[in-house]
Amino acid sequence: MASNIGxxxxxxxxGRNEILTWINNRLQLNLSRIEEAASGAVQCQMxxxxxxxxxxxxxxxxxxxxxxxxxxNYKILQEVFNKLKIEKPLEVNRLVKGRPLDNLEFLQWLxxxxxxxxxxxxxxxxxxxxxxxxxxxxxxxxxxxxxxKSLQANNSGPKQGKTYAGAGGANYEGEVLALSKEITDLxxxxxxxxxxxxxxxxxxxxxxxxxxxxxxESIPMSVAIKKILYAADAKESALAKAQEYLLSxxxxxxxxGxGxGxGxGPEAETDP
Numbered sequence: 001m002a003s004n005i006g007x008x009x010x011x012x013x014x015g016r017n018e019i020l021t022w023i024n025n026r027l028q029l030n031l032s033r034i035e036e037a038a039s040g041a042v043q044c045q046m047x048x049x050x051x052x053x054x055x056x057x058x059x060x061x062x063x064x065x066x067x068x069x070x071x072x073n074y075k076i077l078q079e080v081f082n083k084l085k086i087e088k089p090l091e092v093n094r095l096v097k098g099r100p101l102d103n104l105e106f107l108q109w110l111x112x113x114x115x116x117x118x119x120x121x122x123x124x125x126x127x128x129x130x131x132x133x134x135x136x137x138x139x140x141x142x143x144x145x146x147x148x149k150s151l152q153a154n155n156s157g158p159k160q161g162k163t164y165a166g167a168g169g170a171n172y173e174g175e176v177l178a179l180s181k182e183i184t185d186l187x188x189x190x191x192x193x194x195x196x197x198x199x200x201x202x203x204x205x206x207x208x209x210x211x212x213x214x215x216x217e218s219i220p221m222s223v224a225i226k227k228i229l230y231a232a233d234a235k236e237s238a239l240a241k242a243q244e245y246l247l248s249x250x251x252x253x254x255x256x257g258x259g260x261g262x263g264x265g266p267e268a269e270t271d272p
Contacts, residue, residue: 012108013201015194016100019107027128034107038098039064040073043110047080049126050114055080057131070096086113204229220249 016034023031027045031037041062048055056076064070074092081088088109094102114120208229211222224242231238 012105013197014108014111016104019104019111022111023107026122027132029128034100034104035098037107038095038103039070040077040092040095043106044073044077044080045128045131046110046114047077048131049123049128050117051080051084052123052126054083062132067096088113220246 019034020031023029023037023042023046026049027042029042031042037043039061041060041064044055044060045057048057059072059076061069061073064073071092074090074095078090080086081090091102091106095106207225211217211225211229216222224246227242227245228238231241
């Protein structure tokens with residue numbers, strides 16, 4: 001099972017578009033951004049699809065908007081993990097903030113896990129829409145779109161004319177242009193970051209292959225490098241452990257050399 005996969009696993013290099021396509025196809029949703037899955041409801045239903053009936057869908061809130069409601073969904077997910085003995089920590093406080101990277105990493109893990117259970121084959125007998133109806137309101141009904149509160153406020157007053165008049169209209173258009181430019185800049189930044197990520201991943205993969213080369217995989221430096229590459233704890237640097245390992249090997253070599261020298265002493269003192 002993929003309950004504990006390393007940070008260098010290929011699962012963490014699946015793009016957000018592939019993840020969104022996977023979610024939308026499986027659950028008949030229409031998500032356009034990773035952070036739309038921050039409520040935990042999507043994750044609960046993915047587990048329900050993988051293990052039909054294991055999730056109490058009537059408790060899952062698909063309309064969760066507050067952190068409190070989202071946390072309740074993650075509590076349900078944690079109970080499911082406990083029931084299935086899945087050792088995967090849920091960093092709820094980070095996930096409910098809706099930050100794309102945190103949610104992307106968790107969804108990447110979730111896809112890998114679900115694929116490891118059913119081989120990536122869809123359960124065609126599972127009706128995601130029907131199962132969602134047993135939970136809260138469908139926040140992600142196919143074709144629906146979440147309307148920002150700011151737009152709701154604008155539409156709650158008297159009906160507008162065909163165009164915005166005067167300075168108000170100009171300001172509104174200016175804001176739209178500014179936001180469009182910001183979105184474009186963000187997309188460019190994301191593309192650059194993804195290219196940089198792929199570049200460094202390629203370097204790390206080359207190092208990994210080199211350390212696995214026959215005849216080199218057991219030398220101390222290769223072992224130390226693999227300790228860094230395969231470290232499971234992303235919060236703590238593995239460099240200190242790798243250095244400690246190399247020092248212990250060095251000390252062992254010195255002791256072995258000293259022992260060999262002491263053993264040769266008496267023979268060297270014997271007269272021919």
